[in-house]
Amino acid sequence: MQEDKLVCSCVGVTVADIRTAIENGAKDFDAVQEATGVSSVCGACREYAENVVEAILNGE
Numbered sequence: 001m002q003e004d005k006l007v008c009s010c011v012g013v014t015v016a017d018i019r020t021a022i023e024n025g026a027k028d029f030d031a032v033q034e035a036t037g038v039s040s041v042c043g044a045c046r047e048y049a050e051n052v053v054e055a056i057l058n059g060e
């Protein structure tokens with residue numbers, strides 16, 4: 001995955017930010033959202049953000 005790719009433009013969350021949240025203990029999408037704020041504004045990034053979370057949790 002491209003680590004500097006922007007996942008959520010409203011909040012400015014990248015793939016790397018999501019990875020950091022997971023490394024710091026976030027175990028699911030809700031926990032990543034709480035830690036990063038991803039998908040907390042317009043929601044347009046939600047499906048993509050969920051896929052990124054899933055991929056990282058699966059070891060990508």
Ligand code: FES
Binds near residue numbers: 009011041042044
């Ligand atoms: S792009 Fe993520 S909440 Fe708007």
